[in-house]
Amino acid sequence: MAGKIDARLAELGIELSTPAAPVANYVAFVKSGNLVFLSGQLPLVGGKPSHTGKAGAEQSAEEAQAAARNCAINIIAQLRAACDGDLDRVKRVVRLGGFVASTPDFVDQPKVVNGASDLMVEVFGDAGRHCRTAVAAPCLPLDVTVEVDAVAEIE
Structure with missing residues (x-):
């Protein structure tokens, strides 16, 4: 039987x-007590980057925001694995860290990372509200536009 969060994902078409x-030499997530630290997720869809290039050049702020949303979907997939398949165990999304490959004059990193933040609230409700960072990066792995990591509290 699907849980409340799985039902919400289905309702959102995710x-x-x-x-x-x-x-490389790291793990996808580490559990420490009730916290799960999730490694940075790229905007991969079907195993391939959905968005490449820099925000402010090859990608608009809106396109980069869609990339951040794809990163968040991949965070939720990793979180499901960390929760042994039961996303209803998520008590709170504690923190997101957003890295945006962008041109030196691009200043909308917070708007871009909203793509991930908004999805966490859409999926987890108030438990999805979190603190975060949104920073510029000169480049990211596979030339992706955005990478997002996370910390969540689970039961």
């Missing part, structure tokens, strides 16, 4: 893929 496996 299907979670199998989480991406780490490609």
